[in-house]
Amino acid sequence: xxxxxxxxxxxxxxxxxxxxxxxxxxxxxxxxxxxxxxxxxxxxxxxxxxxxxxxxxxxxxxxxxxxxxxxxxxxxxxxxxxxxxxxxxxxxxxxxxxxxxxxxxxxxxxxxxxxxxxxxxxxxxxxxxxxxxxxxxxxxx
Amino acid sequence: xxxxxxxxxxxxxxxxxxxxxxxxxxxxxxxxxxxxxxxxxxxxxxxxxxxxxxxxxxxxxxxxxxxxxxxxxxxxxxxxxxxxxxxxxxxxxxxxxxxxxxxxxxxxxxxxxxxxxxxxxxxxxxxxxxxxxxxxxxxxxxxxxxxxxxxxxxxxxxxxxxxxxxxxxxxxxxxxxxxxxxxxxxxxxxxxxxxxxxxxxxxxxxxxxxxxxxxxxxxxxxxxxxxxxxxxxxxxxxxxxxxxxxxxxxxxxxxxxxxxxxxxxxxxxxxxxxxxxxxxxxxxxxxxxxxxxxxxxxxxxxxxxxxxxxxxxxxxxxxxxxxxxxxxxxxxxxxxxxxxxxxxxxxxxxxxxxxxx
Numbered sequence: 001x002x003x004x005x006x007x008x009x010x011x012x013x014x015x016x017x018x019x020x021x022x023x024x025x026x027x028x029x030x031x032x033x034x035x036x037x038x039x040x041x042x043x044x045x046x047x048x049x050x051x052x053x054x055x056x057x058x059x060x061x062x063x064x065x066x067x068x069x070x071x072x073x074x075x076x077x078x079x080x081x082x083x084x085x086x087x088x089x090x091x092x093x094x095x096x097x098x099x100x101x102x103x104x105x106x107x108x109x110x111x112x113x114x115x116x117x118x119x120x121x122x123x124x125x126x127x128x129x130x131x132x133x134x135x136x137x138x139x140x141x
Numbered sequence: 142x143x144x145x146x147x148x149x150x151x152x153x154x155x156x157x158x159x160x161x162x163x164x165x166x167x168x169x170x171x172x173x174x175x176x177x178x179x180x181x182x183x184x185x186x187x188x189x190x191x192x193x194x195x196x197x198x199x200x201x202x203x204x205x206x207x208x209x210x211x212x213x214x215x216x217x218x219x220x221x222x223x224x225x226x227x228x229x230x231x232x233x234x235x236x237x238x239x240x241x242x243x244x245x246x247x248x249x250x251x252x253x254x255x256x257x258x259x260x261x262x263x264x265x266x267x268x269x270x271x272x273x274x275x276x277x278x279x280x281x282x283x284x285x286x287x288x289x290x291x292x293x294x295x296x297x298x299x300x301x302x303x304x305x306x307x308x309x310x311x312x313x314x315x316x317x318x319x320x321x322x323x324x325x326x327x328x329x330x331x332x333x334x335x336x337x338x339x340x341x342x343x344x345x346x347x348x349x350x351x352x353x354x355x356x357x358x359x360x361x362x363x364x365x366x367x368x369x370x371x372x373x374x375x376x377x378x379x380x381x382x383x384x385x386x387x388x389x390x391x392x393x394x395x396x397x398x399x400x401x402x403x404x405x406x407x408x409x410x411x412x413x414x415x416x417x418x419x420x421x422x423x424x425x426x427x428x429x430x431x432x433x434x435x436x437x438x439x440x441x442x443x444x445x446x447x448x449x450x451x452x453x454x455x456x457x458x459x460x461x462x463x464x465x466x467x468x469x470x471x472x473x474x475x476x477x478x479x480x481x482x483x484x485x486x487x488x489x490x491x492x493x494x495x496x497x498x
Contacts, residue, residue: 007153007205007215076375076409083373084365108366110147110173111351115364119169122154126167 002026002110008118010125012132014062018055019118025051026109033106038096045092045105049085052117056081059121066131068124081116084108148174148209149334150195150302155204157190157359164190166359168204172302177328177335179345181370181382182355188338191355192304195336196229197222208334209301225302228295228333232307234287236279242266242290243275249298265293268327285316292324296331303328305337309344321347342383346371354379377495380419387420387467390497398494401437401460402487410496417495422452422470424491429481436486442466444475451475455485 002023009016025048032041056078063071088108094101150172157165164187172178180188193199194214195206201214208227213220222229228249236245243262250258266272269289279287288308295303308324309317325348328335339345345352346367354370356362356378363375374380391398393407393414400418402425410416428436439455453469469485 002147004147005151005207007151007207007212080373080375083369107176107350111171111176111364111366114147114171114173115351115353119153119171119364122169123167125154 002030002113004114004118008122010121010128012062012128015055015059015121018051018058019121021051022048022055022113022117026113029109030106033095033102038102041095041105042092045088048109049089052081052085052112055117062128063124066128068127068131070124070127074120074124077116077120081112084112084116088112147171148301149176150336151205151207152191152195153205153207155191155194155201155206157187157194157199157202164359165194168359168361170353170361170364172334172336174209174301174334175329175332176350177325177337177348178351178353179349180336180338180355181340181342181345181352182338183340183357183382186355186357187359188340188355189306192306192336192338195302196227196304197225226298226300228298228300228303230291230295230303230305230308232310234279234291234311236287236290236294238279241276241278242271242282245279245290246294246297249294252298262293262297265297266290268296268330269293269323283316284312285320288312288320289323292327296327296333300333303333303335305335307339308337310339310341317344324348354382372490374493377417377419377493380493380495383421385422385468387422387425389418389420389462389465390415391418391461392416399461401457401462401465402485403436405489405492405494408494410494415497417497419493419495420467420487421491422468424488425455425467425469425485426488427453427455427469427471427475428484428486429479430484436484437462438482439467439485441475441477441483444477446474449473455483457485 004023025044029041029044032044060071060075063074088105091101091105095105153169155165155168168191180191182188190199194201197220200219205215206213208225212218213225246262246266247258250261263272266275269292271286271289271293274282274286309321312320337348349367351364352367352370353364354362363370363379371383380386389400391400393410393412393416396407397404398407398416398418407416437460438458440458442454442456444451444453451471451474453471453475454466455469456466457463
């Protein structure tokens, strides 16, 4: 089971809630792989990719709204993840027939979640916290 | 999100500076158990500092370090290295010269009784193929054998995390390939999280499940599978880490970039913007005819055989880059006596565009 600790919270509910949903679906995928329910896994991976893209769009809008100076760079980072998401979709189509594809998919999902989504988002955590304290309220919305 | 973490190493929001010089700038990374992550970057970019912060050899200045489910460093906590369950393998092996191979490996097992420590040390020496050298001293061993002993010593206490600092740089080319393959195999069998630093891109590509490129600004510039980093470098800096590059600066005109090697669609650039096009030497292909892909006629200026490949210097005869010189890497030897016009065309997999500010 993938569970992420408090130190990985961005402390912006919109984003943390997205991260929790991504973690949940990764756990469903890995459980499906463990239980050899490959068809379920093949259904869930596109869902994970869709959810990731929705998260990226929400996050970019939030960063733009709060005037984050690195928003364009972060948008480029999201755009550069298309190849990795294509890889995950391709692996999901092969999980029935290939042990290597199952192993690679597990690995890709974890690294994608931790490095490309959550760890990258830590970059703007302090900016949003400062923005929230300047405004005296939440940066959400 | 209050509960236990993914097993392995988690570094979150790590900053580090020496005096007023920042070395690590908001680094967050995860190394899951069973995976090997390479930090790749040039000398002085802070990669060894990051390793030392993870090990507890440098005091954490900001952020947090968690190994498995234990926070080992954060604002008001600094567990000493010996309490972090880390195996550390240095560039120079750092074996104790006055101790035998067995005693070197048993050194880190001081918390076990002697019989248990002996059994564990012999087991792990067996795992790296060094059990029969147990009574010898380090000076009696080759570099590769010393490296195996160092790996055994790092793994003997059953660490949760192994840190490797340029572990193969002291070995000659032939030995290096063999030892790194063996090391990878042993690490994978133990299912331990491993963080390795290297400045050698080939080594990183061979060893890593995931590469993180550390820039001179102390930030992670790109993270990905070796293939992601090699075929989709996010910046000119990352692209150039993997060896020499041919460079063309072109202006976007009607959404396209013109060069002697043909017209290509501009990516992520505005009309009129200058785009730096980088082409790997292996991304230029030489032939005796223009071929279906088009290309440009070139003069061959020199060719140097490097072993299984050759580096050929060419000069373009026509078009936007007329007179410019480029490097081409070809398999095998280049036959300078071959007659007929030589043409060059590009393999788009090795062409990268970076819009200039």
